[in-house]
Amino acid sequence: MIPDIDDHIRHSTRHIGRSVPRREDRGPLTGRGRYVADIKLPGMLEVCIVRSTEAHARITEIDTSQAEALDGVVAVYTGADLADVSTFPDYIAYIGAVRQRPLATDRVRYVGAPYAAVVAVDRYVAEDGAALVAAGTIYEPLPTVADLAQALAPGAPKLFDDWDSNVSVDVAPHKPEVDRAFEEADHTFTDTYWSQRQTGLPMETRGVVAEVTDGTLTVWSSTQSPHMVRTAIALMLGVPEPQVRVIHPVVGGGFGTKTHTYPEDIVVPWIARRLGCAARWIEDRAENLVASAHAREQRHDVEVAYDDDGAIGAIRCTSTLDMGSGEIFMPGTAPVFVTNACITGGYDFPNMQARTVGVVTNKTPAGAYRGFGIPEGAFVMERIIDRVARLTGTDRVALRRRMLLRPGQTPHVMHGGGRLDSGSHTESFERALETTAPALERARTRHADDSDVRVGVGYCNYVEPTSPSYHLTTGQWGGHDSATVRVDPDGSVRVAAGLSAMGQGNETTAAQLAADALGVSPEQVTVVLGDTERAPYGLGSWGSRGAMMLTGSVLMASERLLDKARRIAAHLLEASPGDIVVSDGAFHVAGSPQPSVSWADVGTTAWVRTVDLPDDIEAGLETSAFYHPEHLTHQLDEDGKINAAASWSNGTHIAVVSVRVSTGEVRIEDFIVVHDCGTVINPALVEGQVHGGVVQGIAGAMYEHFQYDSDTAQPRFSSFMDYLVPTCAEAPPIDVDHIESPAPDQPLGVKGCGEGGTVGPPAAVAGAVSDALSEWGVDLTECPVTPVAVRAAIRAAEAAGRGPGATR
Amino acid sequence: MKPAPFEYCRPSSVSEAVDALAAAESGRVLAGGQSLIPAMNFRLTDVSVLVDIRDVAGLDRVTVEPGGVTVGAAATQSRVLADDGAAAVVPGLRVALRHVGHLQIRNRGTVCGSIAHADPAAELPALAVAVDATISVEGPDGGRNIAARDFLLGPFWTALDDAEVVTEVCFPAAPEGAVTVVDEISRRAGDFAVTGLVAIIEPVDAVVRSARLVGFGVGGAPMRLTEAEAALSGWAGHHTDSAVLEAAAADAADAFEDIHATAEYRREVLGALVVRAARKALNSGASP
Numbered sequence A: 001m002i003p004d005i006d007d008h009i010r011h012s013t014r015h016i017g018r019s020v021p022r023r024e025d026r027g028p029l030t031g032r033g034r035y036v037a038d039i040k041l042p043g044m045l046e047v048c049i050v051r052s053t054e055a056h057a058r059i060t061e062i063d064t065s066q067a068e069a070l071d072g073v074v075a076v077y078t079g080a081d082l083a084d085v086s087t088f089p090d091y092i093a094y095i096g097a098v099r100q101r102p103l104a105t106d107r108v109r110y111v112g113a114p115y116a117a118v119v120a121v122d123r124y125v126a127e128d129g130a131a132l133v134a135a136g137t138i139y140e141p142l143p144t145v146a147d148l149a150q151a152l153a154p155g156a157p158k159l160f161d162d163w164d165s166n167v168s169v170d171v172a173p174h175k176p177e178v179d180r181a182f183e184e185a186d187h188t189f190t191d192t193y194w195s196q197r198q199t200g201l202p203m204e205t206r207g208v209v210a211e212v213t214d215g216t217l218t219v220w221s222s223t224q225s226p227h228m229v230r231t232a233i234a235l236m237l238g239v240p241e242p243q244v245r246v247i248h249p250v251v252g253g254g255f256g257t258k259t260h261t262y263p264e265d266i267v268v269p270w271i272a273r274r275l276g277c278a279a280r281w282i283e284d285r286a287e288n289l290v291a292s293a294h295a296r297e298q299r300h301d302v303e304v305a306y307d308d309d310g311a312i313g314a315i316r317c318t319s320t321l322d323m324g325s326g327e328i329f330m331p332g333t334a335p336v337f338v339t340n341a342c343i344t345g346g347y348d349f350p351n352m353q354a355r356t357v358g359v360v361t362n363k364t365p366a367g368a369y370r371g372f373g374i375p376e377g378a379f380v381m382e383r384i385i386d387r388v389a390r391l392t393g394t395d396r397v398a399l400r401r402r403m404l405l406r407p408g409q410t411p412h413v414m415h416g417g418g419r420l421d422s423g424s425h426t427e428s429f430e431r432a433l434e435t436t437a438p439a440l441e442r443a444r445t446r447h448a449d450d451s452d453v454r455v456g457v458g459y460c461n462y463v464e465p466t467s468p469s470y471h472l473t474t475g476q477w478g479g480h481d482s483a484t485v486r487v488d489p490d491g492s493v494r495v496a497a498g499l500s501a502m503g504q505g506n507e508t509t510a511a512q513l514a515a516d517a518l519g520v521s522p523e524q525v526t527v528v529l530g531d532t533e534r535a536p537y538g539l540g541s542w543g544s545r546g547a548m549m550l551t552g553s554v555l556m557a558s559e560r561l562l563d564k565a566r567r568i569a570a571h572l573l574e575a576s577p578g579d580i581v582v583s584d585g586a587f588h589v590a591g592s593p594q595p596s597v598s599w600a601d602v603g604t605t606a607w608v609r610t611v612d613l614p615d616d617i618e619a620g621l622e623t624s625a626f627y628h629p630e631h632l633t634h635q636l637d638e639d640g641k642i643n644a645a646a647s648w649s650n651g652t653h654i655a656v657v658s659v660r661v662s663t664g665e666v667r668i669e670d671f672i673v674v675h676d677c678g679t680v681i682n683p684a685l686v687e688g689q690v691h692g693g694v695v696q697g698i699a700g701a702m703y704e705h706f707q708y709d710s711d712t713a714q715p716r717f718s719s720f721m722d723y724l725v726p727t728c729a730e731a732p733p734i735d736v737d738h739i740e741s742p743a744p745d746q747p748l749g750v751k752g753c754g755e756g757g758t759v760g761p762p763a764a765v766a767g768a769v770s771d772a773l774s775e776w777g778v779d780l781t782e783c784p785v786t787p788v789a790v791r792a793a794i795r796a797a798e799a800a801g802r803g804p805g806a807t808r
Numbered sequence B: 001m002k003p004a005p006f007e008y009c010r011p012s013s014v015s016e017a018v019d020a021l022a023a024a025e026s027g028r029v030l031a032g033g034q035s036l037i038p039a040m041n042f043r044l045t046d047v048s049v050l051v052d053i054r055d056v057a058g059l060d061r062v063t064v065e066p067g068g069v070t071v072g073a074a075a076t077q078s079r080v081l082a083d084d085g086a087a088a089v090v091p092g093l094r095v096a097l098r099h100v101g102h103l104q105i106r107n108r109g110t111v112c113g114s115i116a117h118a119d120p121a122a123e124l125p126a127l128a129v130a131v132d133a134t135i136s137v138e139g140p141d142g143g144r145n146i147a148a149r150d151f152l153l154g155p156f157w158t159a160l161d162d163a164e165v166v167t168e169v170c171f172p173a174a175p176e177g178a179v180t181v182v183d184e185i186s187r188r189a190g191d192f193a194v195t196g197l198v199a200i201i202e203p204v205d206a207v208v209r210s211a212r213l214v215g216f217g218v219g220g221a222p223m224r225l226t227e228a229e230a231a232l233s234g235w236a237g238h239h240t241d242s243a244v245l246e247a248a249a250a251d252a253a254d255a256f257e258d259i260h261a262t263a264e265y266r267r268e269v270l271g272a273l274v275v276r277a278a279r280k281a282l283n284s285g286a287s288p
Helices: A003-010 A065-069 A123-135 A148-152 A176-184 A226-237 A263-275 A285-291 A334-342 A374-392 A396-403 A425-446 A506-518 A546-573 A599-607 A683-703 A756-772 A787-799 B014-023 B036-041 B077-081 B084-089 B091-097 B103-108 B111-117 B123-130 B226-232 B242-251 B263-284
Strands: A045-051 A057-062 A073-078 A114-120 A137-141 A167-171 A187-195 A207-213 A216-221 A244-247 A279-282 A298-306 A312-322 A351-359 A453-468 A481-487 A493-497 A525-529 A580-583 A586-589 A592-598 A622-627 A645-660 A666-676 A734-738 B007-009 B027-030 B049-052 B062-065 B068-072 B134-139 B142-147 B152-154 B165-172 B179-185 B195-204 B207-216
Touching (some): A045 A123, A114 A263, A176 A298, A176 A312, A176 A351, A216 A226, A263 A279, A298 A374, A312 A334, A312 A374, A334 A351, A334 A374, A374 A396, A374 A756, A396 A425, A481 A506, A506 A525, A506 A546, A592 A599, A666 A756, A683 A756, A787 B263, B014 B027, B014 B134, B027 B036, B077 B091, B077 B103, B091 B123, B091 B179, B123 B152, B123 B165, B123 B179, B195 B263, B207 B226
Parallel strands (some): A216 A244
Antiparallel strands (some): A045 A114, A057 A137, A167 A351, A207 A279, A298 A312, A481 A493, A645 A666, B062 B068, B068 B165, B134 B142, B179 B195, B195 B207
């Protein structure tokens, strides 16, 4: 909490809360954005990573001689060459240690696992060399496990010989009160819900450029967390950390996949040091599909206790995450913990017991992806509510109304320990319902004459943890972030923050915050992000933390700076610091605008004409702050609970769909969003986050499914011909409305909004399609809802004698 | 995603192109490159010489005559799509091309290239079979004309010999009064079809007099749906769908299964597309 500056800003706000135009778009939109792939260094060599074509195998021989003999190939390295590089740390004690090496040495556990690197004069030759290395590789295939069932079967082949099984983590609190609730309930049902494997797919793939100059290893990486990459490089290569500089230039999206520190972040700098010249690796699209983190593949075994009137008494849920090979840093286990923490959402019911399991398989390692376990949990909850409503003949909307938290019921601690600090759970649902009624009517009218079409509506009320702890995820880092604010002699403001930016608009946000805090215009503020030499140590951008962490750190640093600036101004004006106010870029005594001194006067005095400073004020006008949010905790308490997020946004998503019965085609007629992320700093940025998030959520609801062959654990495709990413042509009309429930304990009441958009679509679309097909009793338990899945559900119903066309 | 080394040549005549192909260990013709170049970048196809025919004079010509439309090998899909005369004589060209890729793809992709590529889920090969198009090719031994149904042999497999190049495809005019429908189930706008149908239907007094039906994305090559054609003959909108659905499913008995759909799905939606096309034809009475 920073009450002084909060107060100051509340009384002088001119930019916070407005759609200040984005400052970061000119470069990318005019083709002048400098991405990692645009960095050209003298003598720079190109690296191609050689990846396993086997899902599970020992590598018995890698003959690199043919590749090395190829004209234009400079060097070929295998895991054995990197013996001086340490493994990625296994910081989390309660999950299975994987001891991941940057290049596999003797065993590969998924298709795409890196095991060699070819360095050549260009990418074409490097790929020719990689093909020769691949041809010279002898595998001894091992039996594969392609899914959870195979991995958990008795006697299943193990990925890690020193593990007891393929289970990396299994946390199962026992709650006797849940047992009692099941004994006392009128009814129970059990079912299994699924969330399918996807990947984040930033428009810009990953990339790393490295060079050593004058004793400094400089690394450009398309990462979301440059400081964490720096720490990992220093640790693993054994280089003093001050001699490593990591820069993330313009980054074209991350969506969580770039929060990880990947093998290439280590291998490319190692090559640059080894060869003494610049090296670069740019991930290509095909690589990206298997070499960057996957996510979302979870199974949920659910037991629900409910009464005749639809009241849910208790839920037991075992959430099992398919971790892929688990060879990823940071580990990919955290999303399934978030799933269990968020299943309840804004719904209040008496008892819940969640078991959290992570299992390794021979697939690309699972990790972070926008939503980070939240959509999976919301899907389970909403499908359960629809089921209970149907089983008890209760209205779906009425049942939700009964369960949702009402005004005045926050703060509310969920069953997993998450503390909903504020929110508009009932209000957002009601407001979304108001918008839905005419949308539903329109859809029904539109299709009234077509007997092949059914219309349905589906609901999702969700919560979104924002500014989370990184400790549960990494086992190491916490939850702070940082900013340094400086005013130069000319009065210009410079903000450098530990946050990064991948397109969200964090630079614009930082400028708005600093402008209002210091009484200047955003144009006077220069923002520096994503460079470890120029910005203080921060954790980067992920977990919907940009807005809150920037607010906290920029305002804290600005307050300290303003305090010093006031004292300098007071000295120049021969007044008392307590009487000095700043507005429109000038300091004066409150109530009398003249005489005044400008930020340039103060800056010049602080840095240049230091002879004018009073004796008790040091030269310079620069302050730093490290902000850690209130209420954010990092360790489980004795009951196994944790509030691992600083604040909780919430919202409602409602899908109105039409379904063509004969072909199974689904069309989202309208998608309604009511979104509450606390105080909004820039409405246009928030709206953009919601729109993009919803379309990514629709990707999971209807399109994307990363499939593997169940016999061989080979990916079933390698391009966008088959991995179906929705485009603007598939985006439905999205209606966005905002409610602002300020975070009571955070500066300015700011929460976060990066992920909420992804959360609702799977639940809302599955609910809407099930509703549309209620004549058949269809109750979808997984996504994507494809035409094939819809037809299969109709066929199954008709075979069981349900539906208008069924023969009884 | 960089191709293996290859040679590139840009002949100025068909005979030079044929010579280049004949001399190549593994030559391929480049026209629009919308399928070939990605395949090369993925190193899925082995190409020693790429023969770019876009400089061959006259190959981009589109000739519209009352009896049909002749499309040269270098004519882009956008060019044909925009041709009102072609659309008047062979309505199927326009309705099929609307389903092909996106604007950027059609600006480079060629009509003949799509047919020569023979993707089993592509619209243009199915149209060619449906209208009895003729594919003209030139080779070391001279030229020959091949009926589309004999040209398209299987997935990415045609009757074209190694050193032959497609020079043009002639699409005969649609019968007077016929309605051409190209409809498909595709997962996203511009995707190849999961299952698709080209239907040329002649309605008379709200009854189907005759129908010519070709399914695509069902088998290895465009598939004439003879049973469905028979079932549709004499069909009217108030008749039940079931006979048509069953006939189409029988035509598609050997439908394939892939990542996008089961064989069962393909069989049943093919029938749904036939019914949809018939209703559309009966309702419109004129070309859409």
